[in-house]
Amino acid sequence: MTSAESGAAPSADCVALGAKLQAALDGAAAAQKAPGAAAAVQSGDCVWRGATGVSDLVANTPTKPGDLFRIGSITKTFVATLILMLRAEGRLSLDDAVSKYVQGIPAGDQMTLRQILGHTSGLFDYIYSPAFGQIIEADPTRAFTPAELIALATAQAPYFAPGAGFRYSNTNYIVAGLVAEAVSGGTLAGLLRTRILDPVGLAHTYLDGAEPPIQGLIRGYRDYGAGLVDITYQLSPTEAWAAGALVSNVDDLNRFFALLISHELLSSDDLRDMTTWSPTMWPHEPGYGLGLIERDSALGSLNGHCGIIWGFQAASYGVPGSGDAITALINRSDGDAARLVDDLAKVVKER
Template identity: 55%
Template sequence: MIACLVFPSLAGCGAGHAGSTEALADVDGDHGGGLGGSPGSGSGAGTGAGAVGCDGLAVKLQAALDAAIDAQRLPGAAAAVDLGGCSFRGAAGMADIETKTPVKPGDLFRAGSITKTFISTLVLMLRAEGGLSLEDGVSRYVKGVPGGEQITIRQILNHTSGLFNYTESHDFLSAAEADPTRVWTPEELIAFSAAEAPYFEPGRDFEYSNTNYIVAGLIVEAVSGKPVVELLHTRILEPAGLVHTYLDGAEPAVPGLVRGYGSYDGELVDTTSAVDPSSAWTSGGLVSNTEDLTTFYVRLLDGGLLGPAELAEMTSGVGALSADAREYGLGLARRSSPVGTTYGHGGSIWGFVSASYYAVERGAGIAVLINHEDGDAKRIVDDLSRILKMP
């Protein structure tokens, strides 16, 4: 059970245990979101959605979100859609089942591996300034990485390093179960990976590994001489106006985190505090909301954070992450959707699932956050995308 509580993306976690009907019987939508010229305003301003109008589109998007949490039997979810002059901020279900507190559009969720895009962006910023080369061996900056002389920073960012995924280590999972409140250092997490054989020689294949982005976080700190959380704020969060995002376990929390859940033996279990957030750090420790995530990916892919050369590096894919992801670049997945090719990332961490993508040619940004680790956020992204595709 602890393996599923810690990182539910592991094979076999929770998929066979549906939440009880009774536990979810009181779940209904909080329709406090809106779609208009300003986020959440509910006004009809803006013409980016076409003939249907912003208000009409908001109704359809909210209905799709309501239907999705019913179909997946989720406690709750929040979603954001930006399209032209229209901005939808919606929510459905419960932020806390025990207190029957509804999810609000601006509520905070654990974002999981969406963190990886933020960290890759920092690395590419340092590269643009000449602080590092993507072809540098990681041992130049981080000690204790097996084969670090042969593994390049590029291979860390695009998951071709071959490093064993520490979240699949039985020793790590046993230690987390023994002491859920334990605060982890990045070096300790890398050591769990180093104790296992690599998947393959560097550059020979593609294998997603959270260890890569723990190493990436240490590289950022080694090159900059500053804590990664400081650079997140000064280089990304503050310039992009992301005031609801923080790296959990590395800085004070921002109020507003909803409760996260898993389903075990037909019952909902609150897994919000199952493991200390330091266990995810720069591989998946961000907390955010749909407003911030949509803004981040739009800003990033429109060239507001990186120059053309770095953005080209980031969007150049090397391998398939899953059946629905065509390619994985440097902390960024290229994925097909009903509104065309999108770039972004998904995430899965105890109690939460996330997905945020931007269709560059369509100019459509979509983010979905779920407070149940068995939820399918990408499926809801597609549900909302189909609404945008309608005439």
């Protein structure tokens, strides 16, 4: 536990809060039977990071706060932020038709970038395509191109006409990644690195499958009914790409969301667009904006995202109106990292 002020020695209050947060992390991870977990909390002048359990069941290696985890769909917030940065430069408008940048999308001339980022496009989610399942079963580590993932989605009927509803679909962010590349002429990995990761100082985050890995990714697991199975490298990260291929740690994620929600990365107008919510009907998560989820908590409304990907669960949220943030990462994909964030938020509320 440290003070938010230049890593100074923590106050007695921060030390006490850190002990309670660690106890909550230990208890919640044990209750979920997670092999390991890491978490970080920024609350006022207190900065805490902790870990529990193991990062490798075979080697029995203790989990460390700085360990790297796959973060799944939290990738979407980074991609949405990138698109809004390009909008701020006049490179695109959220009301542009998708067909202006990506060809071959049914009704793409009636579908806007805003609908893509907010999951109101109606595009079918490729991960539920029967053909995708067959390909993965035959060759689990097969690499995919973004065009192949979109083709799998568009071979299925859309959920609804563009703008006619809300339905979360990974396909939307595969399209968004291609839009970013088309507008800039760069690669998605390069754009994320030069515009967000390096400038913000996120030294432990990378787009897996698209750039050299950073050492530190731990093992990820799932229980299929006969005990935990190591599925860290079960699939190719190209299967997730702009929808979920980032790897990161609790420090980088807390920093990113604290800066994003406090208007340090985007303008107030951009953040207002990101936090214009569509109703979701999800328990505890009443709204989805543009790459952001609104989550109810003991601290009030949190803004961030969660992610599930093979072997891992992730959740990271900023507290609106402050520089505070909470992140929880678990190396078990059938766990519940968002519930762990809720547990930590309750401890902070009782501070």
